[in-house]
Amino acid sequence: MNIAVSACLLGENCKYNGGNNLSEKVAEFVKGHKVFPLCPEVMGGLPTPREPAEIVAGIVRHKDGSSVDEEFRKGAELALKTVEDNDVELVILQSRSPSCGVGSVYDGSFSGKLIPGQGIFARMLAERNIRMIDVSELK
């Protein structure tokens, strides 16, 4: 099976703070499958490390109010194209991210509060009925 994965879960240092979210569970789960590591934020041209961003009333912004919505959407579209062009059947995504969050995201107040919702990339996948799971769903 072709599986796309948030690149930070595979140990790529593409998180906003320059780190990663390496997951042993993901590494085990994808063994024997064709894997496509994707980081929509890097694909959108954003640097690493970068300022944290949250979705504020539908627009992705930094804490100072500046918009990075264009970069987030461009990166999500490029990541989606990779998924579609390679017949990816499952996408495993990192929790809470404004790009990759599946079931919840930060509320836009930069206070660490979560609300139900999806990141920009996850929403695009959902709109196309592409199967996706949050990494926490892997047993």
Ligand code: SF4
């Ligand atoms: S955009 Fe997705 S892949 Fe990139 S660092 Fe954030 S959660 Fe990980």
